Amino acid sequence: MKFIEDGNFTGWVCTALISIDAGISYLVLKFAPPSLLSVFLALLGFVIMAVGGLCSRARLLKIRPFDNNYKKARRSYEVPRNDEES
Numbered sequence: 001m002k003f004i005e006d007g008n009f010t011g012w013v014c015t016a017l018i019s020i021d022a023g024i025s026y027l028v029l030k031f032a033p034p035s036l037l038s039v040f041l042a043l044l045g046f047v048i049m050a051v052g053g054l055c056s057r058a059r060l061l062k063i064r065p066f067d068n069n070y071k072k073a074r075r076s077y078e079v080p081r082n083d084e085e086s
Helices: 011-031 036-060 069-076
Strands: none
Touching: 011 036
16 A cells, blocks of 8 residues: 655545544544543644645645655755865
């Protein structure tokens, strides 16, 4: 099972993040007693749901947030060193 494909989460991972965490947030807000733990669980659900939503938008815009192409760009800007200048 692949979670990351072409530098982004796969479609089913984005859908799972959004749907499972929307369910967790709903259940916490509906059935959990008001406490600090329920606030943290609800916020955690919203944060993970936001990550799933942002990854699905990045997928639509063909942005690759988990890609390693920045390493090639970083190497292209390096200045060659001369070790003879010591």
